[in-house]
Amino acid sequence: VKKRLNPELRFSMVVPTMFDKRIRLSGEVLELLKKRYPKLLTKTVIRRNVRIAESPAFGKSIIDFKPNAHGAEDYMSLAREIMKNRRK
Numbered sequence: 001v002k003k004r005l006n007p008e009l010r011f012s013m014v015v016p017t018m019f020d021k022r023i024r025l026s027g028e029v030l031e032l033l034k035k036r037y038p039k040l041l042t043k044t045v046i047r048r049n050v051r052i053a054e055s056p057a058f059g060k061s062i063i064d065f066k067p068n069a070h071g072a073e074d075y076m077s078l079a080r081e082i083m084k085n086r087r088k
Contacts, residue, residue: 011037011040011052012040013032013035013039013040013041013042013082014041014056015042015043015044016029016030016033016041016042016045016046016079017045017046018046018047018048019034019045019046019047019048020048021047026048030045041084042081043077043081044074044078044081046071046074046075046076046078047070047071047074049062049069049070049071049074051066051069051070051071051072052069054066054073063075063076064077074085
């Protein structure tokens with residue numbers, strides 16, 4: 001995107017999503033992200049969760065749809081991480 005559409009684009013963070021610890025490729029991609037974006041990578045990883053995919057069909061966010069689902073927990077953790085980093 002930066003090369004072709006917007007050379008002024010700057011990343012503020014990189015958020016790993018759809019992570020599944022059972023799939024080797026997920027772990028490999030996460031390791032590559034850690035090496036390529038060590039200062040931009042969030043500590044929070046959004047795990048793959050079917051409830052996240054289901055929530056739009058009900059017109060709700062994952063937080064409203066299934067607040068105890070792993071996906072909701074992960075996004076809440078990400079929100080806390082972002083707020084904590086903004087205060088620094």
